[in-house]
Each structure stands twice: as structure tokens, then as C-alpha cells.
Amino acid sequence: MxxxxxxxxxxxxxxxxxxxxxxxxxxxxxxxxxxxxxxxxxxxxxxxxxxxxxxxxxxxxxxxxxxxxxxxxxxxxxxxxxxxxxWNLLDADMLDWYARVAPPLQFALKLQEMREMIEPYAAALAADNHEDSSRERLTRAHQAMVDAQNVDEWVRADLDFHLGVLAACSNELLIPLGALIERTLEGQLRLNAKRADVYNASLAEHTAVFYAILARDASAARRAMADLLGVTRGRIEA
Structure with a gap:
């Protein structure tokens, strides 16, 4: 049967x-x-x-x-x-497991080092290479950060902004990187928002990155993202 x-x-x-x-x-x-x-x-x-x-x-x-x-x-x-x-830590599952068992400060700093190596240059690439669709995605993410009324709304918009920067590079090899670190990056962004005086304390730094990318000013975009990540590091180390 x-x-x-x-x-x-x-x-x-x-x-x-x-x-x-x-x-x-x-x-x-x-x-x-x-x-x-x-x-x-x-x-x-x-x-x-x-x-x-x-x-x-x-x-x-x-x-x-x-x-x-x-x-x-x-x-x-x-x-x-x-x-x-x-060990293949550049695997979404592995990275998630490692984030759960590694000493929190140690993991946060390792993720931060990775971001500092990649994101300023990604912002410069985004300034040079963004297209209409990726510009619109960044605009929506930035506006959502401006409009955020609580930590959850801010973190969702913040995450989409950083993933949008990678997508705007027009480099197919960087887009999977965003998908890889998405879960762990969201955790770090949430922690940073809660450690700040107010959850959207870094809005000005994000806005500087946003306008530099829209202006296609690669040098300014790289510096603005480095400044933003410097604020992030300060909160992690505090």
C-alpha cells in the first residue's frame, strides 16, 4: 500500500x-x-x-x-x-555558529576589522558605479533611517543601507558578501544602536556617506564610510 x-x-x-x-x-x-x-x-x-x-x-x-x-x-x-x-568561516551557517559561541567582544572586533577593510572601498566603488536601481535602494534605506521611530526600524534600515552600498558597487563578487554577513551584521548594528545615547545617533555619518555616493565623489564616500566605522569601533570598544 x-x-x-x-x-x-x-x-x-x-x-x-x-x-x-x-x-x-x-x-x-x-x-x-x-x-x-x-x-x-x-x-x-x-x-x-x-x-x-x-x-x-x-x-x-x-x-x-x-x-x-x-x-x-x-x-x-x-x-x-x-x-x-x-574551517570555512566564510559560510553563512558557520559564521552564525561562531557568532554564538565566540567571546562577544572578540567576535565584534573581528567583524569590525573585516568591515573596515571592505566598506570604505565599497563606498568609493558605489560612488563611481551606482545605477538608477541601486541609487533608489540607497535612497529608500536612507529615508527609512531618517523616518525610524524605534530601534527595530532603525536597525532594519541601517542593515539595508550597508547591504545597498555593496550592491551599488556593481561588483558581483561583493553582493554575496552582504548575504554572508547579513545575520551577524544585523546583530552588531543592533548592539551599536543600543549602546548609543539615542538609537539614530549615527544618522549624520550615514547621511554623509549617502550624499557622497549620490554625488559620485569616491574619495568623499570612502572617507565618510571610514568615519562612520570609526564611530562604530568606538562604541564596540567603549
């Missing part, structure tokens, strides 16, 4: 949820240092019991972690954690 389609669908969703949960928890444990690089993972039977899952679910989770560079399996050696330099 054929399977009930509704039951089959439900079983598939449960299977995916279990796989995702095991992947998430094991990934965080490794990034947190519960299992040191070069050390073996617990045996399959132990992991199956710990998470209450089948061997199939566990092995799917391990394959996912292997694809992200966290672990490797070898005959007669078993499954071990790979060296830190092999």
Missing part, C-alpha cells in the same frame, strides 16, 4: 529538522572548542544516543560538517576535527 503523502511529507520535515539540529549543535561545539582541532569526535553510537537520532541522520549531519571544512573522516582513523585554518 503506498505511503500516505501527508505522512511522508511530515516525516521528511522531521528528518530535516533533526539533521539541522544535530549539525547546528555539533558545529557550535567544535567552534566553541569542546573538541580540539586534531581530536576525534565521539563514536557514532555515543553521538546517536546524545542527540536521540538515527545513524542516517547523524551521518548526514557529519557530511554537512565535512563540506564546511570542520571535520574529516579517514579509514582506521575515524572522524576528527580539522585544523582551524581549514
Amino acid at each position: 503506498p505511503d500516505n503523502p501527508a505522512q511522508t511529507w511530515e516525516n521528511t520535515i522531521i528528518h530535516r529538522d533533526l539533521h539541522g539540529h544535530v549539525t547546528h549543535e555539533l558545529g557550535k561545539a567544535i567552534l566553541r572548542g569542546d573538541v580540539a582541532p586534531g581530536s576525534p569526535l565521539p563514536r557514532e553510537a555515543e553521538l546517536m544516543e546524545r542527540f536521540g537520532v538515527s545513524r542516517t541522520v547523524l551521518r548526514e549531519a557529519l557530511r554537512t560538517l565535512t563540506s564546511k571544512g570542520l571535520i574529516e573522516s579517514r579509514p582506521k582513523v575515524g572522524t576528527r576535527v580539522r585544523p582551524r585554518e581549514a
